[in-house]
Amino acid sequence: MSVTGGRVPDHHPAHHRARGRRGGLSPVPYVATTTRILRQLAGDHRSVAMIVVVPSAIIALMFFMFQDAPRRPGVPSPFDDACLIMLGVFPLVVMFLITSITMQRERASGTLERILTTPLRRLDLLAAYGTAFSIAAAAQATLACVVSFWLLGLDTAGSPALVFVIAIINAVLGVGLGLLCSAFARTEFQAVQFMPLVIVPQLLLCGIIVPRDVLPGWLQWISDVLPASYALEALREVGAHPEMTATAVRDVAVVVGFAVLAMGLAAATLRRRTP
Template identity: 25%
Template sequence: MKRFVWERYWSVVKKEVIQIKRDRPSLAIALVMPLMLLFLFGYAVNTDVSDIKMAVWNQSPSAASRELVEQFVHTEIFQATASVSGYRELEAMLDEGTVDVGLVIGPDYTRKKDRGEPAHIQLLINGSDPNIARTAMSNAQLIVQHQAIALQEKNLQKQGLGELQLPLELDTRVLFNPNMESIVFNIPGLIGLIMQNVTMILTAFSLVREKERGTMEQLVVTPIRPLELMLGKITPYVGVGLFSFCLVLLVGTAWFGVPVKGSIGLLVALSVLFLVTTLLLGIFISTVAKTQLQAMQMAFALILPSVLLSGFMFPRDSMPVVIQWLGGLVPLTYFLEILRGIFLKGVGAEALWKDIVGMGAFSLLILAVAIGRFRKKIE
């Protein structure tokens, strides 16, 4: 069995570095695209709902009804953008999408409120976007409950019965992301997703480019072993990917204000492992594809499932068990847990060892498969 020779390995590294310098478009993809995608998705991927456009039909104009509308607006969830005078006008605005919510205050609202009688208000919600609809409904219920409790306290005080004592109170404390901002959750995930996509596409072209240019035959007749060729080709891209990762990390923390609570050193070390894993996955694609177009198509065929199965968009716990198992075959699944663990929770390797082992095992597996594919092609 031939032994690993460092001289042959470094010759491949030098050759690939020269190739990267000559291939300016690929270098631009590696350095510029991650920043562009981070800004694009950083602002576009936002699950926080605010400024829901609301039309108000106030049939009982008074200080009490205006106070109710102001309570909706002061939450910064609702934005009173229109005033209507009937259901037909309100439904037309909901149909057109001009507003998402319609608040209807009945003509007897003020009178019933002054008498301490139950008063009803109506909220018409556009349910075409379930996220907006759920946010509007839950916040409206909280506002009305708060108003009802305040009115009940006033009525009890008028009757000389003292203040209303609630039988049960809930004290909440949100850990890791106290303000529950989606950007704090999304930015670490975006960093992993962007680095996977960019590095995989770059290396997916690597061996295919050798085939199309006719230089693969020259490599075949040399004494270079498959392992030396694989590692030699990904080493320069590890450096490029790490530099690109540092740029994206700097922008994510400085521009978007998402702090890294854990160890920067551990984050960088595990990011290198992830970069190696995705680069090897790209090399594997290049051993299967015959043209750069096929390599691009196969890369995108792997990117979409990784977005859906890794937990980037949807929580994995709510997925069927079989789908969760499939997600375990995606390296991004492990890296997202690592990123969010270090970014948000500040945990160390002792809490992330399962994800580290999973990603390392996947890296060794794909390396073995890629070497086997390449050796088969040589033979």
């Protein structure tokens, strides 16, 4: 490599660092950052309770709410339908909140700026956050599914494993949306304020309250471009069919695509510090 006044040999450390910043993930910084995030998260007992304990507690509360509700023959019980919805909604909502707040805290405290002055790249950082919070989401989904299926008697035609997988995918979507929205917030409070803008419309239009096919045409069009609509439809397909249907496969692929897109946009908008 030629420079003014001489050459820098190929084995020079600066040359290797420049080359090392190209291509895919850098394993050592990625693993170290993932470990740091998990350790930091484990030390925040309130966040752990919100991620792992609260969803299962609310599902248990719902079980007692619907315990004496009338049930028509041949129709899923009200608890089965509501619980299946919650197993998809909780990972999306909780991981969006936790991720957006945590990322904004990293930026406001200057931690993000210090991290990005190291060989760790944006891709490594976002992949580490995605991995760490996906592990947390897996813990949430595991406990929630165990409580729902084995303790509270949730009954679905499809495999509980499929419900678990869809819950994890929804959590990754929540992580991606949280990382993306945190780039536009200047405080943790502003990060929370993105929830009514990003999450609430999806919950209103995904078919939980009103079936999508009876919505006005223009609301159906909006619903068709919101990932939560496909996440809920996939869960309902698993609840109604013993095998993975083509509709469920399509819906899962759409949610995964949205998650990847959100992660990519988050990487493109990542700033070192809050202005």
